[in-house]
Amino acid sequence: MSMAALLRGYRNLYKRCNKYVDITLVSCRSMASKTPVGFIGIGNMGTPMAKNLLKHGYPVIATDVFPESCKELCDSGAQILDCPADVAERADRIITMLPSSPNVIEVYTGPNGILKKVKKGTLLIDSSTIDPSVSKEMALAAEKMGAVYMDAPVSGGVGAASLAKLTFMVGGVEVEFNAAKELLTCMGANVVYCGQVGSGQAVKICNNMMLAIGMIGTAETMNLGIRLGLDPKLLAKILNMSSGRCWSSDTYNPVPGVMEGVPSANSYQGGFGTTLMAKDLGLAQNTATNTRIPIPLGSLAHQIYRIMCACGYANKDFSSVFQFLREEGVQ
Amino acid sequence: MSMAALLRGYRNLYKRCNKYVDITLVSCRSMASKTPVGFIGIGNMGTPMAKNLLKHGYPVIATDVFPESCKELCDSGAQILDCPADVAERADRIITMLPSSPNVIEVYTGPNGILKKVKKGTLLIDSSTIDPSVSKEMALAAEKMGAVYMDAPVSGGVGAASLAKLTFMVGGVEVEFNAAKELLTCMGANVVYCGQVGSGQAVKICNNMMLAIGMIGTAETMNLGIRLGLDPKLLAKILNMSSGRCWSSDTYNPVPGVMEGVPSANSYQGGFGTTLMAKDLGLAQNTATNTRIPIPLGSLAHQIYRIMCACGYANKDFSSVFQFLREEGVQ
Amino acid sequence: MSMAALLRGYRNLYKRCNKYVDITLVSCRSMASKTPVGFIGIGNMGTPMAKNLLKHGYPVIATDVFPESCKELCDSGAQILDCPADVAERADRIITMLPSSPNVIEVYTGPNGILKKVKKGTLLIDSSTIDPSVSKEMALAAEKMGAVYMDAPVSGGVGAASLAKLTFMVGGVEVEFNAAKELLTCMGANVVYCGQVGSGQAVKICNNMMLAIGMIGTAETMNLGIRLGLDPKLLAKILNMSSGRCWSSDTYNPVPGVMEGVPSANSYQGGFGTTLMAKDLGLAQNTATNTRIPIPLGSLAHQIYRIMCACGYANKDFSSVFQFLREEGVQ
Amino acid sequence: MSMAALLRGYRNLYKRCNKYVDITLVSCRSMASKTPVGFIGIGNMGTPMAKNLLKHGYPVIATDVFPESCKELCDSGAQILDCPADVAERADRIITMLPSSPNVIEVYTGPNGILKKVKKGTLLIDSSTIDPSVSKEMALAAEKMGAVYMDAPVSGGVGAASLAKLTFMVGGVEVEFNAAKELLTCMGANVVYCGQVGSGQAVKICNNMMLAIGMIGTAETMNLGIRLGLDPKLLAKILNMSSGRCWSSDTYNPVPGVMEGVPSANSYQGGFGTTLMAKDLGLAQNTATNTRIPIPLGSLAHQIYRIMCACGYANKDFSSVFQFLREEGVQ
Known part of the structure; x- marks a missing residue:
């Protein structure tokens, strides 16, 4: 388990106890920020979003059901893996950007899904636009594995994605918001906290x-x-x-x-x-x-x-x- | 026929010939501005609107189908007459504020309506909210009598009427817009020209x-x-x-x-x-x-x-x- | 004034007095039934309808704003006149079949309209589909001229019109219903009385x-x-x-x-x-x-x-x- | 395994081979028809429906999440058990009548659900009105256990249920339709086959x-x-x-x-x-x-x-x- 994940584990502990979150942990995460970021769903939106992460110096580990769609991102320096489970094995922050609810369910809970190999403390950010009740289910499933799931759907299209001008509407435990924001600000101009998980959707x-x-x-x-x-x-x-x-x-x-x-x-x-x-x-x-x-x-x-x-x-x-x-x- | 009406007659002539409107005529109208203004329809909206005209020094000659509704305006100094025709006989600028299309038709073209005794060159401003096609009919009927009809429905309720904060949306021949605006600015904060007659509606x-x-x-x-x-x-x-x-x-x-x-x-x-x-x-x-x-x-x-x-x-x-x-x- | 119209005048008198309608009058009308029938509006529907009247032995006197549309009917033996007023001068039963309210208003009350020359006691049946309030207006206008107006819009299209299978929904004074039915049954399979004028519409x-x-x-x-x-x-x-x-x-x-x-x-x-x-x-x-x-x-x-x-x-x-x-x- | 269930097993075999269904089997089912019928969901509709089965001589084994709602049916002679699984253990024909999709999912696939103890060849008829896609899921889950699921929602209310005048719209494999119909005709006047599973819904x-x-x-x-x-x-x-x-x-x-x-x-x-x-x-x-x-x-x-x-x-x-x-x- 990476340092960042370890710290995330602590933070979860803190969160569950409803206790004060030590500022040290937050700054540690900040220091650890250039560890790889997973990105699943490399389509019209996912490609420019992931490229913006690369521009900010984050190594990106990515996958998509259509391997050919990863070509552009691969050329930009991302590492492409076979399936979500493989990404989860190597990254403790993962962003997903998928077309609809069934894809999200598959990518998270399917046989090669993220949750099969997710590390404790991993931060999972789903930027797909899906049914909020599915977001809640995914959050519960993630929680059982010791991971944290936030929903962060975007407003703005391919153009805004390329220019890092997206708006992210974020739902999830508030104490994790800054951790999510650190990544999302690389890809968007506005990152708005909306409340408990599902609120972004x-x-x-x-x-x-x-x-x-x-x-x-x-x-x-x-x-x-x-x-x-x-x-x-x-x-x-x-x-x-x-x-x-x-x-x-x-x-x-x-x-x-x-x-x-x-x-x-x-x-x-x-x-x-x-x-x-x-x-x-x-x-x-x-x-x-x-x-x-x-x-x-x-x-x-x-x-x-x-x-x-x-x-x-x-x-x-x-x-x-x-x-x-x-x-x-x-x- | 008053001087103002005479000038209005000339202006209509000019207008029909699509000629330049002599600036002198406009300034004459301005000088003549404190001649009485007719006001027909003294309800919740009409009362505060007419009172604002009085506040600006315009004598008001008013009427309503329900004489009792004129009491407040009468106490404020307006002169109350029996019917629209009587108002038309004495005022060369008349504002109407009525509930719906049939009332407008009655007040303009009914047996005791404005057009029975309207003076040539009179400016008729209808602030009722009605069907634009009725506005166009009234404009035609007024034109036959040598008068000018403009529609000027309002946005804003009784409160805005009292505070002279209404918005007027004005339709009619553009050359008459300033003449209408002179009166309407006493009752509203915005007076917007929208195009040919019916455009306000x-x-x-x-x-x-x-x-x-x-x-x-x-x-x-x-x-x-x-x-x-x-x-x-x-x-x-x-x-x-x-x-x-x-x-x-x-x-x-x-x-x-x-x-x-x-x-x-x-x-x-x-x-x-x-x-x-x-x-x-x-x-x-x-x-x-x-x-x-x-x-x-x-x-x-x-x-x-x-x-x-x-x-x-x-x-x-x-x-x-x-x-x-x-x-x-x-x- | 024809005998039929004379009898119609009597019947109107009876009707207004709310008295019993003498059976003699009805049988007289029946005897008089082959007097000419006016037909105004010779379009896709009007043509086959009028032809069915001809088939039943009624002379037809017709007109339309587009004279060329009368050719087929003319060939079938109808007499074509210039305008509705001319038809009204010669027929004491007239059927109108027009596209919309404005056409009906024009055909009845326009400068060459039916009511300009309608004979007292004439039965006017409007089979157009229009606003019921226009039907009521036309009925009032007809009544002023001593004529009777009924609305009788149809259900069924061109095919039903050709086969005399239309359904007529008839509104107007009930005492005139049988007179209307006599003609309408030549053109339709069902003739239903719906109530006062406008009810058919x-x-x-x-x-x-x-x-x-x-x-x-x-x-x-x-x-x-x-x-x-x-x-x-x-x-x-x-x-x-x-x-x-x-x-x-x-x-x-x-x-x-x-x-x-x-x-x-x-x-x-x-x-x-x-x-x-x-x-x-x-x-x-x-x-x-x-x-x-x-x-x-x-x-x-x-x-x-x-x-x-x-x-x-x-x-x-x-x-x-x-x-x-x-x-x-x-x- | 009862004789009926055994025969059902054979019939399933036949069905899968797309072969002719031996008439003997059908008559055997008919002979076996007075074996107990399970009934799950004893509400306003379920109670009169189950009573009609009793009237036709079928022993009824029933259950409901609200035990008190079973009183009337118990008084009529039905045996009341604790949970759907218990019913499934003793009956090879079961009817369910539940308020909505989640209840159906619980009753079939929940921890004490039918499918926990269903016998091979059991005929499951769901008369609830639910999402057809849930019916299809239930059918698949039943098939995995060797049982047959049909959807048979009803038309008609409590009155029709009491009088055995319901209409059943039945979806599922056609070869099982007669088996379902045998029971459903005790409770309804019309039993209509609609196609594959989910078609009833x-x-x-x-x-x-x-x-x-x-x-x-x-x-x-x-x-x-x-x-x-x-x-x-x-x-x-x-x-x-x-x-x-x-x-x-x-x-x-x-x-x-x-x-x-x-x-x-x-x-x-x-x-x-x-x-x-x-x-x-x-x-x-x-x-x-x-x-x-x-x-x-x-x-x-x-x-x-x-x-x-x-x-x-x-x-x-x-x-x-x-x-x-x-x-x-x-x-």
Whole structure:
């Protein structure tokens, strides 16, 4: 067991006793910070994130179910291993970035999963966007092995990942937050503590549901205004100084010609794909259903993005809902 | 015909010829500015608005279908007449503030309506919130009589009306905007020009539809987050620095305890009533239907506020949708 | 004034006095039944309807804003006149079949409209599908001229019109119902009395709103079942003997392969077009908004058909919503 | 191992070889039919169902997590055991009737669950309404133990259970259907084979989603018609002979006064509770989300029943949505 892991073990002990955390331990972790970091899930997001860790001087040990996707990261100096268990054997800090809940369950608890060989005291940070209840299950499973699991889903896409401008929403025991933050700040501009494990996911789900509602609402509102004869730029300007203001109207306006530098100015290419938004809304829908909460608009937003996926908008930015609602609209 | 009206007549001539508007005429209007102003519709909103005109030194000539509602304004120094036609006979600038489209049609084109005795060149400003197509009809009818009609619906409630903090969204011929603004600035903090006649209504309808969507979305999002174990204040804080941000989350949060000085901090009393929001959404729904525009979220927002009216929320602030969706929600 | 019109005048007198209607008058009308019938609106529906009147021996005097559309009817023996007023001058029973409310208003109350020259006692039957409040207005206007107006919108499309298999939903004074029925039975298989004027429209709007909800619901349900591995024919069979049964599942199933002889078996061609359904739902939406009734599903159904119109489904049968929701659905 | 179980073992062998099933085996099962039947889940539904088995001469061995709920069944002659495992030890045909997926998982795979002591060849019939994917999991787990699992959710409430008038929708290997049917016909009037395991659940979910859509749609439609001045009985009559017809309009009309013998005639008491409908819609929502199918109306129906639960309608029949949408509707 490495020094860092040993210290992590102590820290866990402290945490469970609800005692004061000795500042020495924290500074020790800091000193130990250049030990290898594991990274599992080397896709469009994982690759630039892991490269940012390399840039900050962290050795990276990585793996992915599709070995070919590791090529770029390997060229950048990372060591590629066969499976999550192998990574867990060699790293006491591991970041996972996976497409969905089943992948997370497999990577953590599968036959070659992290928990098969995880060292006591290891810090596991899952940046996937998944069901918060799965995060809680993973945290329990990790705890049984003496490891610490935190959820830290991101806001921001491939571009933000490359520029280390992601926002991380972090859930887990607060005493471990700084340890997580040390790594996450290499990959993001904002690292926000949200509460107990699963809270990062909860915040992300909530934010993205509201984002979808705001975007579709903005698209409808702009479309209606245009049909009523208003100039779209003027309408956006007045909304943005009024109670109709939201992020989708003032920062990411879906109407071509209103703003520069957003997907609507570029045929809805790039940005945050409709499929991904539909996936996040599916998580919101499932958590709402399972907690018996009515989310009428969130639910309808989910259905609309689902229909858009079926109508050829799957790979366009989610602001293309303006185009979807408008297409041939004048007849 | 007064001097001001005479000048207005000239200005109309100029306008129709698409010619340069002589600066002299404008300054003449300015000199003539303390001639009486007509005010029709002396209700909760009309009373404080007209009192603000009096405060600025404008004589006010007013009328209302319910004479008793004029008492307060009369005590403040306004002259009360029998009907809109009588007001039109004596004032060459008239402001109307009425509940809905049929009242506007009656007050302008009814048997005792303004247009029965309106003087050529009179400036008619309608601050009611109505269907933009009715505004256009009234403008045409006024034009036939040689008068000028502008729509100038307001944003802000009784409190803003008392403090002269309303926002006016103004539609009509641009050359008349300054004339309207002179009066409207006595009653509001913002006077925004939105385009041709009906544009003020169009902007207001669009803004309020987006506002309703944002409010219900915020209520759902906060409710979901709370059920997922998040602290509401923390959730609001993170949303407000993220893409889930909107006016309802950062300025008028519907969750009790998150913000001070908003209706949710005061049992949803005061503010902007659910009935009024339902009415504005009805206008959005009608204009969208008539222009064959899909507004899926706007339409569902309308249905939700309509249901709330049926379930005892008619007189609560529209942010009470949080309570409506949550009530006994935990079971 | 013809004998029939004279008798109609008497009957109106009787009706207003709420007295017994002399059976003689009714039999007189019957005898007089082969006097010319006016027909205004010679489109896809009007043409076969008027031809069925000709088949039953009624001389037809017709007009349309597009004279070329009258060719087929003219060839069948109808007399074509210039405008509704001219028709009203010569016929004491007139049927109108027009696309929407504004056309009806124009044809009845416009400068060359029916009411300009209508004879006292004339029976006016409007088979257009329009806002019931417009029907009531027209009835009042007709009454002022001594004529009787009934609304009698149809259910069934061009095919049913050709085969005289339409259903007529009739609103108006009950004492005139038999007079209307005499003509309508030449063109339809069912003629149903629904109540006071406007009731025919109200029933049609209600029926079609429910139809749209049932159709979209059936499409969603079948789609979900298929995705869950069910055989669509078996699913339809079980639904149809259970509480999930509706007209769209047992008579007009939207899933290709489940039934023969319906549009889904023929690439969604023919049948009842998406645009027409969207129009009828717009009427439902407007009447619900104006009477302040919540119709959450009806409203969403309206939005869905509106979006379909924008996405290339305008001219397909309304059961194509199955295809719309499913397209590329499996990904 | 009992003779029946032995025969079941043979039959499984036959089934796996896709061979002809010897008629002898079937008749043997028939002869063996009065061996004890296990029944797990003795609630409002389970009690009358198990009593109907007793009436048909089947000895019943039962258990429930709440022992007190077994009293009535015990008095009727059933033997009560401690846990599902104990039942599995003594019966080779077991019926389960449980509230939701987690209970089913516990009863089958928990520490004292059926599969701990199930005998080879045992027929397990689950009549709970749960997620079809859980049914499939249970079937796999049962198969590993040499048992056969079928899902057979019911349609019909406590009344139908008492009168043995339930409908069973059965999923599982077809060769076992007759064995299941032998027992199910003691408790229901219809036993329908739906396909592979999980199909019973799938059909039930689909049917109930369509039922909810039809009911809310009918409530909206009737409410709109009433506001437009139509007589509700007449409106229902016309809908029921037209394309707006559905089970909720012609068999279970939600408007008080339209039909006798339905919950709307009895203050919405009895029938199928709003909470149960919300639960079934939650299953539809989850399966749709997980298979990425858009169900816009089904989803909104779910949200509406969820809101109704929050607004005091939890224990009323699901047709009370008419009252919910209408309450104080006229203002």
